[in-house]
Amino acid sequence: MGLIKNIERQKLEENLKQGYKAKAELNKKICGDFKYVDGEPSISGLKRISKPSRRVYVNTKNIPLVKSGYGVAIISTSKGIMSDANARKNNVGGEVLLYVW
Numbered sequence: 001m002g003l004i005k006n007i008e009r010q011k012l013e014e015n016l017k018q019g020y021k022a023k024a025e026l027n028k029k030i031c032g033d034f035k036y037v038d039g040e041p042s043i044s045g046l047k048r049i050s051k052p053s054r055r056v057y058v059n060t061k062n063i064p065l066v067k068s069g070y071g072v073a074i075i076s077t078s079k080g081i082m083s084d085a086n087a088r089k090n091n092v093g094g095e096v097l098l099y100v101w
Helices: 001-014 082-090
Strands: 016-022 029-034 047-049 072-077 078-083 094-100
Touching: 001 082, 072 082
Parallel strands: none
Antiparallel strands: 016 029, 047 094, 072 078, 072 094
């Protein structure tokens, strides 16, 4: 649940999500109340990048742009979980957790 709360804090800055409900169940699903603009959800896609079997690490110079800058990469750094833009600004790299667009 800690990871979900950290990602939620990051998403508040990005203004993509209104809220979430994390449930600790065996199926490991995240239920969320997402922000809608003109009847369309603000988040149209989500892709998990790092997995237990394959971790993906990047340095500051190789932080990816998601959907040509229209999406957000969530990165776990030594300074906490942050978006790709904040990681570039703070000049830190880390593990790429997921892409949101």
